[in-house]
Amino acid sequence: MQDFASQFSQAGHLILTGDPDLWAIVMLSLQVSVLAVLISAVIGMPVGAALAVARFPGRRALIILMNALMGFPPVVVGLLVYLMLSRSGPLGVLELLYTPTAMIIAQTVLVTPIVAALTRQVIEMLAEEYSEQLRSLGVSRLASVPVLLWDARLALVTALLAGFGRAIAEVGAVIIVGGNINHVTRVMTTTIALETSKGNLALALALGTILIGIAVAVNAAVSALTLRTEQEGLRHA
């Protein structure tokens, strides 16, 4: 028990003294996940919005597929990205395996379906409300997409935060494509896994604490935005 308390004490010390190794890992994690979420936003939001407003054969099947991809196992994503980026893979020539870029790609693959699916849901609901009014104002289906994306901005930030939550807490895919190389591709989750197995609980606990802090902050932001979005809706009702 004393040892346990001592590990916590050391973890607190690492955080409060600004241990450079610890904060380098935190910064790399944030960098990788934020970039992955931004790329996912650029891909997923227009795709989700287009699926919400467009009508074409196979649309329902695409929505089901996209929803299914939200629950895609990270290790499988890691494996597929690994195969793509490995020396003998189609993108092997880029030599991205075991780099932060490979981790960003893997997280983008994981997060994009989440962003796209949540965007589709949000935009579809808003499109239903706006549909006749926008048509009456002479706005075509295609031209309505940026209007809807802008007007759903609060709900869409929530979708991005959900994606970020998934990315920052992910371990399976990034450990496969990143390799957990010290000072190169070691992020919070992979370090926690490694240091725990080595018995270095202080660093693992320190990173775990920061990770939980980030998760709580993200969820608090999601709750605040959801509340504000609901209030906007209620005001209108």
Add this chain to the structure above:
Amino acid sequence: MRDLMPDMPNCLQADGLRVERNGKLLLDVPQLMMDGPGPTLILGPNGAGKSLLLRCLHGLIKADAGQVMQDGGVLNAAHMARQAMVFQQPVLLRRSVSANLDFVLKRLGLGRTARKIRIQELLAEGGLETKARQSARSLSGGEAQRLAILRALALGPETLFLDEPTSALDPAATQMIEAMILRASARGVRIVMVTHDVGQARRLAADIVMMQGGRVVEHGTAKQVLEAPQCQASRQYLAGWLVT
């Protein structure tokens, strides 16, 4: 039918309109012409097909049969661009009051300065000068409907459709909106408005379309319809019977 009123400016006509859903006839309007000056009010009980007719006239719903004619030609995108519609429940963008107006003015291709001036004019027209920066979604029901009308007027429409714009409003808010409608009508905008309210029809209408069960049962000047209704359904409705 195309040649009925070929030279009449802003003449709106329904010709053999039929809308069916799940085998049920919802709208059956063989002939309806709106070519006179002053507001046309469409009156009738719930389910009479008033809103459906309005949507068909504006091109939001395509009838299963028949057509809408504008100025002697079949309603097309160019005609629709010269029309605007205000809905029973105002649909406002999740932006400020002035941004809602700016959205429409931008689409018309107006420059920044021209838009600014026009927004001020419109806000003054609707008595919303002090609300310019406020979120449109935080307006009261009457203010929201006034903004929806202003946004429609910002398009500079030749025809303005209004679907029960005052149904959920108190008398003061109704009065402001009716004044806006009459001013628009006086400027030459053709007003086609759905209402349940016989009193409103008395205050606003130049001519009245009475509907029941998806059909136009009577169409005439307000004086004719209100003072000497020709059909029993009109007489009962105007007498305040609970017509269904």
